[in-house]
Amino acid sequence: MDFKRMIMMEPTKKWAAIFIAFIKANQSLLIAYILNVLVFSFIYVLGRLPVYFLLFSIELSLFLGSCLFMFQFSKYYKKFRLLERLDKDPIGTLEQLPASQDINEVFWRLKIIKLIEENQQIEKKNLQRSSSQMDYFTLWLHQIKTPISAISLLIQRDSQTKFSYQMEQELLQIENYTHMALNYLKIEQSGSDLDFEQVSLDRVIKETVKKFSILFIYNRIQLDYQETAAVVLSDEKWLRVLVEQIISNGLKYTSEGGVIRIYMSPKKDQQLIIEDTGIGIRSEDLPRIFERGYSGFNGRIHEKSTGLGLFLSQEITKRLGHDLSIESTLGKGTKVTIDLARKPLIKDY
Template sequence: MLKAFLTERRSWIIMFFLQQVFLLFIAYVDSSIPFTPILYIVYLSFLIWIVFVFVRFNKETKFYKSLEKWENNLDVKKIDEAETPFESMIEKSITGQTEQLKQQAVLHSLALENEKDELMAWIHEVKTPLTAMHLIIERMEDQTVKNQLDYEWLRIHLLLDRQLHQKRMTFIENDLSLEVLELKPLIFKEVRDLQTWCIQKRIGFDIQLKAAAVLSDAKWLAFIIRQLLTNAVKYSKASDILIRSYVQDERVHLEVQDFGRGIDPKDIPRVFDKGFTSTREHHNKAATGMGLYLAKKAAKPLAMQIKVNSSLGASTTFTLTFPKRNEFEQVISV
């Protein structure tokens, strides 16, 4: 800040120095003017100038220091009050722009909220004909066509479900309802919903639940498990998917292990990134890279952790770690 202060006033400083040099030059050239008293006056002027600069630096930079520390969070109250006309001009300009930005932020927030509400309403409306379509498919006699339509219906259903939860994600903390949940019926329901897809790919499930119950939110836990299962089915071929739960270090762990193509080691740190699919294979154009990202994002408010371990060309294991019971106090207090 001192460097900026001196740089801003360099013309005034140069002018002061030139005046002192000019006085010494006149005293040196004109023999009628005693040089020593003039030198003494210049010396005193320098001392007074140094004190003056120090005082003005502390006084004039107070406002600008507060600007430098300002977090640009549209809260102008944290900026020190202006004391000079130029500072008042800056403060007035910042306050005006801040108020304008606040108004625009409110308008954008309302627009986004309306768009979100409209999209969620549209999703719920689409679910009605989608349910009717599923009932029609169930009554079809041609098994081959029925299985194909069932698979395409499931894809649409999963995409709509993911979109719905993605929009709800912004207020997930207000949507939580913690209760003791039995894992078996929850997992079996998700497996049954994927039955058509699994039959088509000749995939089975090996379910081993040593830990039977957890404390969590039913809706969001089902969504997380759904994303892990659909990811496992997507990258598996004619093999069983292992689902097991166990207790370790007073925490319940739920693992979903598939024996598909695995994940490249360089991709593992990025599997939960938004929009990331794979650097090995790009033929699967249906992949959006959103499922695992949303699962990770939904797990955070529930104080759960999702980790992945994979062996390329052999298997991939996603582990969902539930918190200890007393750790939910932090979740409830959010």
């Protein structure tokens, strides 16, 4: 039986499982004992000795064998209970195990302790390296926001330049990717700050649409927005990031003259729908769109996908206790449904 399954059992069932495991581990000794009793019984029969001698010998051997059996089982049971703490303190647990006279067991115990120590050192180095890289990446992302702001000011001063609209559009994309990377770092760190309050959904949507207005205008994409008049319990900052990501995706994959619709579901309360008439998603890609780094066929062909946007969106909805679902038809468009009804929050935020 699997060791982990035994640990999770109820006390009575666990005791029975340990007893069965002990029997299996010592079945060769039990077979040898039974054969020994049979040999002595055969000798008694051949020697025509009184039957009570045979019965007394069997009773005595059973008593002594039972005492030895219980003693060995007690050691086996204590050893098992000690090994239950192996995950929490592997080296300490192995060192507390009773000394063994079996040179093979001693060798393997020392080998396991050495491997655990080496693994702990590797994990420590990887953690330090990962922390350093994360600190550097975070610093770089914050620093790059300065030249982005400077470029934005220069564009505003000289708004009559021939390529000013195109420059504004590309600058907005740079800002969007930078914020996505920062939000990805924050969402990956345990203990991401969440501040739940009653949030005006229309305010979040209008601010997001205003942010992307240059893309709507430049790409001649029509906005069909029906005010929701909804107030939801959520974290406004992360809800805005979620809505921004969905609208940004719609703008990215919707051609000139397309439409993005934003409205509340007529069928179910607290369901926000963001629908576009873009290129859509292949049916075979749909099951994997929320995987980290997965860009799908359209993302690879059009070279627009980072493979992080929908992963980030899914992680945000989990932490907010909401739900996110996507329906799409290739060549016709994509429909994203954000269920803003609260669900139990995941435990690792």
